[in-house]
Amino acid sequence: MDMASVYEFIEFSTIGLLSGGVLALVALSFVLVYKGTGVVNFAVGEVMMLGAYLYYAAHVSFGLGPIPAFVLSLAAIAVLAVLVERMVLRPLSGQPTVSVLMATIGMASIVHGTVEAIWGGDTFTVPPLLPRMPLNLGEVLIPGTAIGNFAVAAVLIGAFIAFFRYSKTGIALRATASDPVTAATMGIDIRHAQRLTWILSSLVGTVAGVLIATSANLSPLLASTALAAFAVIILGGLDSIVGAIVASLIVGWIDAVAAGYLGGKARDLVPYVVVLAILVMRPHGIFGTRSIERL
Template sequence: MSTAVNLLIFGLADGAILALAALGFVLIYKATAVINFAQGEFLLVGAYTFYTCFVIFQLPITVGILVGVVVAVLLGIVVERLILRPMIGQSHISIIMVTIGLSGLLNAIVQMFFGTGVRAQPAVLPSPPVSILGATIPGNRLLAILIAAIVLTVLTIFFQKSKHGIAMRSVADDEQAAMTVGISVRRVYAMSWALAAVSALIAGILLADITAVDLHIASFGLMVFPVVILGGLDSVPGTIIGGLTIGIVTQLVSGYLDPGLAEVIPYIILVLILLIRPYGIFGEKRIERV
């Protein structure tokens, strides 16, 4: 029983962080129809930006987070303005190749400044052990779940209720109609990339704190693809459920079967979902007649 509870909590923590990273992916796709293969590197840049502020420059945690947010917003805007905007009107495969190239570039920049080794970082979240149903859980895992839940709730409310969130949804539904009522499509594009980078920053900081500051963070970010395919490419609630599902299943497979299998099980789920329900559990089913 204690093992199951332990694996469940660890899976919830991983899944909540995955949902944060995947939410940025979904925001970009909904607003711009771009599949961002650099989302994992956004997590990596966010984690190392905070590491630079907190460890190297020894700034307070709050200041480090604020600097990270500024860097994330600037990164999102620069990528959208200088890299993606010139690609408007190009084929989808060309845009995908650009985001793949961007992921390689960001990864190389991080390696150039920080190398490939694991970096030591003092704990950000307090981690006193907590006993739950006989299982001993590190406190930082529970706090990671709480923080991710708060951020996901705030972003969901923003997307559903705020003026800018409604504008983003309008552009996602019908770009031409949104332009006719005065919505700046270019501003929405830039906002979606900035928000995606901020959500990746938070996910990267949480992941680095409960695991380690290293290049594995980008590999963890690759699991956003099984998450968004499972939940639906254009579904925010589906992203949250998909993230939690992938996180829990991965931990259960690692604990009860084989850690090696746990590395590939998200992608096995991805293939199965594509075969059975390619638009995801909550994704919108689109039928085009020609």
């Protein structure tokens, strides 16, 4: 292998690992809801898309600066999460899990249809939220957006890990996710904890959506990005934040290397083949909790 091939492999690998950071945010949005409620939220992709469109509208249509537009989109999504929790999810409390799951599918359809009704199916170029100055490491060129996005993702994920480990609220959320009945007997407000879980998940998804939209383009197809996160959360474990991070880096690396050497269409196949092969050996994921059924 000549040096040019070595540099090429390093470049593909670095870009893949950096892109895995944003993928980890998408996976984290899934994991937060699953840990807190036991439900897979199928509306994550649409929340990402809506948050990105709100950022675009605030920044481009209304002329706000990138940071105010970003904050405004986060605030709007937080309000939406509260309304959905009160009007849709709370009435379904105590119902079978599949009822809540179907509700998230219904919400996804409503959000998708609303976005297409307002903005149509056109593709928009979104002004950057972060600097796009590339990093040149000799023969290896790293896009500036990949570095900035990874930095934002790393800081946010680190903050969440610290929040859940050290803060009183984070510990309460972990207790609620682990054993809601015991948590309630200890005085923890279960409804408040679950509402906060939905809000945090929506905010994380919005950050991921904005980062993806400003790195590429914005269209309703952005919602499909969440499909890649399914491979991540299945590989890493639905209930593991650490698993989501590690699996995101693995899938991001495989995706970039496959696209670099086999072409763009390979990225739609190769990561899932690898994930399937791993799951044959570890059906509950790398860090997922093994469920035990007594007969």
